[in-house]
Amino acid sequence: MEVGFLGLGIMGKAMATNLLKHGFKVTVWNRTLSKCDELRELGASVGETPAAVVARCKLTIAMLSDPSAALSVVFNKNGALEKISSGKGYIDMSTVDAETSIKINEAISSKGGHFLEAPVSGSKKPAEDGQLVILAAGEKSLYDEAVPAFDVLGKKSFFLGKVGNGAKMKLVVNMVMGSMMNAFSEGLVLADKSGLDPHTLLDVLDLGAIANPMFKMKGPTMIKGNYAPAFPLKHQQKDMRLALALGDENAVSMPVAAASNEAFKKARSLGLGDLDFSAVYKTVKDSQS
Numbered sequence: 001m002e003v004g005f006l007g008l009g010i011m012g013k014a015m016a017t018n019l020l021k022h023g024f025k026v027t028v029w030n031r032t033l034s035k036c037d038e039l040r041e042l043g044a045s046v047g048e049t050p051a052a053v054v055a056r057c058k059l060t061i062a063m064l065s066d067p068s069a070a071l072s073v074v075f076n077k078n079g080a081l082e083k084i085s086s087g088k089g090y091i092d093m094s095t096v097d098a099e100t101s102i103k104i105n106e107a108i109s110s111k112g113g114h115f116l117e118a119p120v121s122g123s124k125k126p127a128e129d130g131q132l133v134i135l136a137a138g139e140k141s142l143y144d145e146a147v148p149a150f151d152v153l154g155k156k157s158f159f160l161g162k163v164g165n166g167a168k169m170k171l172v173v174n175m176v177m178g179s180m181m182n183a184f185s186e187g188l189v190l191a192d193k194s195g196l197d198p199h200t201l202l203d204v205l206d207l208g209a210i211a212n213p214m215f216k217m218k219g220p221t222m223i224k225g226n227y228a229p230a231f232p233l234k235h236q237q238k239d240m241r242l243a244l245a246l247g248d249e250n251a252v253s254m255p256v257a258a259a260s261n262e263a264f265k266k267a268r269s270l271g272l273g274d275l276d277f278s279a280v281y282k283t284v285k286d287s288q289s
C-alpha cells in the first residue's frame, strides 16, 4: 500500500516511521523539507510539495499543527487539493475544529476525492509504539480502505459517522485532559506548600480511584522540572480554545476548562509554548512564590 504523509512533527515523524517499518511504501513531505531526511534514510520517498505527494499516492495522510496549517496544506499553491482526483483519499489526522474539517471535506469531495478526519488520542510514545486511539469520521469506504494503516498506527480506531464528529470527540477529550493537568499541577503545588512530599502524593494518587497513566507518567518529570515536549503546550492551548468555542456553539458553560485555558495562555505568554503541556505546572508554581 503506497501512502503519502504530510507533516513530520513529533507525531507525524513517529507515525510515518511506523508505516515504513510495517512495509508500507511512504512518500513524505514536510514544510521544513530537511526534516524528511531521517525518513528518507528509513526508505521513504520525498515529495517536494503536498501536491506532488498526492499526485503519487492514492491515499494521503496529514498530521499538522492546527487549523491554519491544515487548511494551507490543502488550499495553498502546490497544495494537496491541486492533485486530488476521482478515487484519491485524503485523511487529516491533525487536531482541528469541525469547521476546518468540513471545509476540507467539501473541497476534496468537489474534486471527486474521499475525505476522512481522523484525529488521535495518545502522545509521542503511543505514536512510536503504534498505540494511538483513532477517532475517524467521514467517508466510510475510505475508513475501510485505511484500516490496515490505522491498525499499524493505533490500538483501536473508532468510526464516528459524519465529518466533524471526530474533531469534536478529540476536542472533548483534550478539554478534559487540559483541565486535569491544571488540577494536578495545583495539587502538586498545594502538597509542596503544605509541607508534604510531592512524590508521596504521586504514590497516593496512583493507588486510588483517580489513578491514571498521565499522572503516573508526567508526575515524576514535572517534579524534576523536565518539560521536554511530547505534546507541545501551544497545541494543548489551541485545543482548549477550540473546545471552548464548541462550548460556545452549544451553550455549554465550562468554567473549569475556561480557567485551564487561561493558565495555558499565561504559560504561552511566558514563552513556554514549545515545551510539554505539563509545563503549565511551572506557571502555577512560580505564581505562588
Ligand SMILES: NC(=O)c1ccc[n+]([C@@H]2O[C@H](COP(=O)([O-])OP(=O)(O)OC[C@H]3O[C@@H](n4cnc5c(N)ncnc54)[C@H](OP(=O)(O)O)[C@@H]3O)[C@@H](O)[C@H]2O)c1
Binding pocket: 006, 007, 008, 009, 010, 011, 012, 030, 031, 032, 033, 035, 063, 064, 065, 066, 068, 069, 072, 073, 093, 094, 095, 096, 120, 121, 122, 123, 124, 230, 231, 232, 235, 236
Ligand atoms: N504531540 C502530541 O502528543 C499530540 C497528540 C495527539 C494529537 N496531536 C495533534 O497532532 C498535530 C501535530 O502535533 P505534533 O505534536 O506533531 O506537532 P509539531 O511537532 O508541532 O508538528 C507540527 C507539524 O505541522 C507543520 N506545520 C505547522 N504549520 C504549518 C504550516 N503553516 N504549513 C505547513 N506545515 C505546517 C510543522 O512543519 P515544520 O516542521 O515545518 O514546522 C510540523 O510538521 C496537532 O494538531 C496536535 O494537536 C498531538
